[in-house]
Amino acid sequence: MNGLRNLLFKFLFYGGSVPIVLTTPISALIGWRALVAHTHFWTRWHGWTTRNILHIDQRIEGARFGDMAFGGAPVLYAAKHQSMYETLELGRMLRNPAIVMKQELADIPVWGWSARRYGVIVVDREASAGALRRMLREARVALAANRSILIFPEGTRVSPGEQPPLRAGFAGLYQMLKIPVVPVAIDSGKVWPKHGPKIPGTVTFRFGEPIPPGLPRDEAERRVHAAINALDVPQG
Numbered sequence: 001m002n003g004l005r006n007l008l009f010k011f012l013f014y015g016g017s018v019p020i021v022l023t024t025p026i027s028a029l030i031g032w033r034a035l036v037a038h039t040h041f042w043t044r045w046h047g048w049t050t051r052n053i054l055h056i057d058q059r060i061e062g063a064r065f066g067d068m069a070f071g072g073a074p075v076l077y078a079a080k081h082q083s084m085y086e087t088l089e090l091g092r093m094l095r096n097p098a099i100v101m102k103q104e105l106a107d108i109p110v111w112g113w114s115a116r117r118y119g120v121i122v123v124d125r126e127a128s129a130g131a132l133r134r135m136l137r138e139a140r141v142a143l144a145a146n147r148s149i150l151i152f153p154e155g156t157r158v159s160p161g162e163q164p165p166l167r168a169g170f171a172g173l174y175q176m177l178k179i180p181v182v183p184v185a186i187d188s189g190k191v192w193p194k195h196g197p198k199i200p201g202t203v204t205f206r207f208g209e210p211i212p213p214g215l216p217r218d219e220a221e222r223r224v225h226a227a228i229n230a231l232d233v234p235q236g
Contacts, residue, residue, distance in 0.1 A: 005053055006197045013049040017042065024114035035118055036096055043092040050085065055200035056191050058089065062207030063182075074148040075210065076173060076181045080228040081152035082160065082189030085203060090150060090184070093205070097150040098142035100135070100169065121149065123169050132172050139173055149173065153224060160189040163229050166221050174213070174220055181220070183208040183227030204231055 020042045027038035050056045077094060079086060091099065101120040106112045116122075121138040124131035139149055153170035154163075174181060184207055191201035208227035211220060 002197055002199060005055070005200075009049055009053045009198070012053065013046060016045055016049075020045065021111050021114075025110060028114045028117040032117070032119075035114065039118065040092050043088045046088045047092075054191075054198050056085070056198065056203060057201075058203045058205060060093075060205045060207070062209075072146075074143050074146060074179060076177060076179055077148060077150045077184055078153045078170060078181050078224050078228060079150060079184035080186040080232070081154060081157050082186060083157065083192035083194075085188040085192050086186050086205070089203075090205075094148060094150060097148040098139065100149065100151040100173075119145070119147065132169065135169060136172060136176050139177060143177065143179070149177075153228070157194065158189075159194055160187070160232060163225070163232060166225055170224070171217050171221060175217065178213040180213060181211040181224060183211065183224050185228050185230040185232070187231040206231055 020038070024035065024038055027034040077090070077097060079090060081087070087099075091097065098119050098121050100123050101115065103122055103124050106115055106120060106122045119138075119142060121135055121142065123135050142149055151170055151173065153166040155167035155169070156164075158164060184205060186203065186205055188203045191203060192198050208230070211223050211227075215223075
């Protein structure tokens with residue numbers, strides 16, 4: 001039965017995603033609000049298929065919108081990354097944040113162009129000085145538009161139990177932007193593994209206590225690392 005659910009999900013979600021993604025440039029040309037609405041339609045399609053076909057639900061713990069504690073001012077969301085699930089769900093959940101995205105994804109034809117129009121922040125894996133300066137410029141553009149920023153500070157998708165150190169991009173944004181950090185622990189890997197079929201269950205999004213700006217780098221990284229891994233349980 002679970003195998004059939006996975007096959008049906010692939011057929012419906014990915015089949016439906018093709019026309020949605022291919023038509024994003026049309027919305028992008030109309031304007032940013034149209035592109036956001038188009039993106040939300042895609043993420044709602046993702047949510048519907050995961051709930052009703054894969055039987056994957058979600059639970060939210062903590063202050064869902066951390067920036068509300070700061071009078072609506074933007075914050076830096078730092079989230080755990082274990083599957084594709086959260087990359088789509090957080091975009092809608094956090095009110096259109098500017099997402100820090102790998103260069104390879106931004107270079108995908110059609111979709112990458114639309115993503116740049118949406119206002120993603122492109123990061124180079126090499127983390128060169130020039131790449132970090134560009135990332136900072138794009139982040140400041142997002143803040144000027146009153147948008148929060150979402151980063152997956154470990155730099156890549158990991159399996160449950162893996163807790164790599166934070167990449168340099170997080171420290172650069174934290175030190176230069178001087179805005180609070182809201183860590184987000186996520187345990188999606190238990191139902192959406194890197195390899196093998198997805199299984200029914202509940203994904204928890206735990207929003208931690210905001211971390212103030214201005215802390216020493218080591219302390220900020222330690223607190224964020226601990227908070228985003230608060231739900232992490234190695235697979236048996």
